[in-house]
Amino acid sequence: MLSLERTIINRKEPMQLKKNNIKLFSYILSVKSILLIFVGVLIPFLSVACTQSVNVVHVAGKQSNDLYQILDKHNQIETILYDSPMKAAKQAAAGDALMIFADEYPAKRAELSAEFFSIVREKKLRVYLEYPSFLPDVELGKTVKADLERAVVNSSFFGGMPDSLDVLSINGLHYIPTNISESYIVAAKVAGFDKAVYGLPEKTIPVLFELPGYPVLVSTTNLSNMVRGRYAPQKAWTGVWNSILEYVLPENSFVGLEWKPEIQAAFEKTEELPTQYQMNSIEKGADWFFSSKMLVHESLEDTLEIMKDAGNWMLDWNASIPVGDGKNGVFECVFSRIDEKGSQPIGIVRRGDCNAETAMALACAGNVLKKPEYSRIAENILDFYLFESDAMKGEYGNPTHGAYGLIPWGISNFAWYRASYGDDNARFLLGALTTSALTGSDRWDNLLMKSLIALHRTTGKSGFRGSRIDVPDFEKNGWEHYYEKDTKYYSPHFEAYVWACMLWAYHKTGDQIFLERTEKAIKETMHKYPEKWQWTNGIAQEKARMLLPLAWLVRVKDTPENREMLYTVVNDLLKLQDTCGAIREELGNLEMGKYPPPQNNEAYGTAEAPLIAQNGDKVSDLLYTTNFAFLGLHEAYYATNDPKIKAAVDKLAEFLCRIQVVSEKHPEINGGWMRAFDFGRYEHWGSNADLGWGAWAIESGWTQGWIVSILALREQNTSIWDLTSNSKVKQHYKGLKKQMLTGVK
Template sequence: MSVAVFTAGPLQGPALPHKRVFALSELEAMELTGFQAVFLIGSPKLDEESSLTRETIHRLWQYVRQGGVLYAEMIQAFDFAGSRLFGWKQDFPKTRRTMEKLRVTEAGGPAGSLLEWDGAMAYGFPIHAEVLLEHGVFKETHKAERAHGERVYPALLARSLGEGTSVYSAFSLFGSTEPAAFRPNGVWKDVLKTLSERTGVSFGEPEPVIRPSGGTDPDEAVKACMSWFLDSGILPERDGSAGIYENVHSVTARLMADRRPDCHAHTALFFYLYGKALGEKAWEEAAHGLLQSLFEGGYQDMEPDSATYGFFKWYDFPEEKPDQIFTDDNAWAAFVLLYLYRQTGREEYLVRGLAVTEAMLATQRPDGLRANMLLGDVLRKEGRESAVPLDASWNPHFESIAHAAFVQAYRVTGEQVYLDTAVKGTITLVENADKLAFMYSRTSGLGRFLLPLSYLSSHDSTGTIGEGLRKVTEELFSRQHASGAIEEADNPDPERFGQEDAGVYLYNGEGIADQLYTNNFLLMNAWEAWKATGDSAYKVKYEELREFLCRIQIASGDARFNGGWMRAFDLNRWEYFGNNGDTGWGPYCMESGWTQAMIGTGLLLGLLDESVFE
């Protein structure tokens, strides 16, 4: 006997076997006795309610009592008749999931395990039913004993009724609009297996839309990465003239049309190296198109008399001059512009790149450090000198790329002040290791620190930087997983859950690798450490990390994901999964510059056997 599925919209969740599909509107006139199970899939849309007539509810009651299996999802259950049949009384109209997760109960499978989904949910309470899944705000990554500070609501319930079984889902499962969001896949399989065993009806399995490719060839990984840029929609025009979008959003999986200078710089660097590897000039022109879109878009203040002269806006800020001036965003723009000037000789890159480094130098503290963010209005009111006494960030996330940008300026101009500032700042960090501050993890900050440490170690006669390099390397690679990845460790603020700029794990040992802040930059930085020091140990670490990143590159039939990398990867489950506590750049974010372009750059530098400082 088959399964009759009555649905208000397309089925996009787990694949149901042996099904016949009908519109939900056909249910009232349909004879049900010939079906082993009846599935009712309500609309996942918040502005659409899916309800049943009293007569239909009575018919379904008899169908279940006589041995049928009824599964209902997002069917309105405010009334007594519907709620007593489904075993679930709805309190309020449905809403959209935000930070909530599903938790498996003792009856539902691997107890305490946390799951994610996409779409609608509704609040209610059970009536003579067994709760298999519950939803609430669970801060943990993999398992939770209870929710934190908020009520837990039933999400998946089952009740025996006569000879049959009624199952109700208070969230979008088969009607989910984003099937890629069912994570972790293995736990979902266990839950659906429990349902199948409970009802005697196959509930199918959620087929992962996103899979690690398993490849190990860096050349193929680079080509797939470029395909992601061309096919995902992240690049509005192939010649770069319309810039690059920032990311595929972690929660909505939508292309975010924000344009940021740092993402443009990263992507321009990748495009240039890609063209160099292929011997195709068109990619250098596409890199130029990306940068030109920033120049023409007024992202950089090029008014010589302005106190913010040289600095870039953080994003497409609606005023003429920059407001929030972050160190890392501006330093990356300078780093890439000056590198590309040395490679291409384009004079505009020199002028604009040095304008940034000169502005940074003028706002640098005497100890070689700087505030992580300056305010444009303050600089224009009080002058650049007002930035000098500001508190230092003490964070390698910001400081390291500033020092690397000064190295590029030194390589271009030969002016000792740039090298001296980089050396001074790096020594200050090394000598004050107890003051270092970190944003997401200690591992991410140390991975960033590696870039200037390795280059500057040979420019410090005191040996301080060399000793810092040894200590950072030792600590960083003590966190290396058997897969080659650096596992996230030492979260500076686990309680930051639910805000921007949070980690995708909470505590050490969760087995999460971060491709937005750690392994992405570390690939290039480990390569540069090998090129700067000649120590083959760095080359080995580079190769191990390269293999890991190639293996986890996404293979998917969905162009938004295929060929790219998401932020969080679960090293133990071997799938993309992580803590969802970062509301801005969460575990499934796909950042165009910081992740895709930087991993692609790290791969290409190895294939070309080149250094960005040569």
């Protein structure tokens, strides 16, 4: 026992020693670790401190300047602000960085002199300056306001970000012509989505260049107020400014510049959404009609007449513009034109479709948000257009005229009044019928039934109407000419919503005349799908528009053939849906395109155009495609009860709620949906080639009206078809048919 006990004790002693050694070793390691951590923290701190003392930038400009604000907050850059370039140059030490900003651009140039440049050369200052009043040995012309020119990178100066031929936006561009031949950035009229796809034209304007004989970068415009000017794309402009800073601070290193743009998407691509995100989006979307000043106030009427007489169709937005109550109708849009302050003007045309679609959006939003005042405004809008305005008077109100019962394109002048587009007329009806159902009012039913018959009797024997028929055409031909004509036009953009209205009219009246021609035209169009389709701004939008009549055809005749046609288009459209929910824009065969992308630089900005240059560009079009895909898929789900379609609609709804514009600085766009969204860059970007409705436009009806409405219908768990099922328009049909379709069986 003793021997065994001794053995055990003897074994404990070396174990205890080992434990003590381990404790000592651990202690030494912990001390070393603390020292290493301390050194690891201290060295970067000292490095930053040293860097901060080296990266001095002398700035001549105002404290409110965007770039100054960014530099001043940067923890590796020390800024010293002066009120004149000369003071800054005199105070700077040899080799220092100096930046001259033109804060009164475009009214006033940065004041420079020969003496200033002598100091720069003598001290070997590294300089960036913009919009100068003087440059040594360089001719400076009178300031020019750009028209269609965009900024294009013309060198490898920026290290590939941005790259050569990349396109940049300088909104509200004013530039000074010079005799400089080589420039890192030029302004030029170029076609392309984000690159000048046809290269640079012969004529280019220098925008950013190095001054010969001096360590000076010169901009012939203002680049430093890029935040308030909403220059884009964001990543490209970050690269531009990082390269300029590297030029004026060549021996130093610093973390790149960052800034928050004045307009953003409501949520990031993968950000977790709040529970009530859809309701919040509806509320903000409805509020946009007020903050954007879309509702015309009666006090503006005289001003609007003066503007129209002068050929001016854009009203500069400002906070003091009064907001109407619907009794004077609705403006068309916020235009895509962005000035140097980042503001966008109001398009003052009063269109029929936009009025009815806005009424629908406010009625839908008012219903789910429990805001009865929205519904009253919606009723006022329809009363204005159908009863108070000239829309349904004159030729359109004359029972003996061929245009009788149709709804004119617009009422702002005769060019708008004379035109009757079938698709615009149809969307007026869809908006008005939905508004009627939500408000419970039937006072517009007679006019709406009349318009349904008018659309039918101006549709040809094969069920196609064509794009538009003008008042003078009716005076020459009468309506019977178009009813008996064998028109063929495989363009869902113009035909599909007329077909949807005819199917709705058939369902309400039971009269086969609304179904027969429509069914024939739909089947013939699908037989030509998609190679023979005439597309307008892209083939994706034609697919999106075709969904609604196909869904409603299933409603009235649920056959395997009709379902197959619907699923053919649904499945092809969903091939364009990104994982984030976006519908990617797509072009068809160019020879079938009415408005293809510009085919050369000269064509840029001369006609309507897509947002993309080629298939694969990651852009959603919320004016022509995504908005109508949202409507069509929504109605297709309720027609089929297919969970696959519902999942696609859910993804699309989430995407739309994410990309809704947020901008405290710009109420005219806050809560809106712009035409273009680049879901690759995840910012509002696209080719601005369209002559009228560019990348940053917000259409009150086509875009805002439909998105708000479908989001609200989702909250009510209903469709337009079901919501309007109790319409009483049929009570007016017998008398109107006798009046308008005399002799038609």
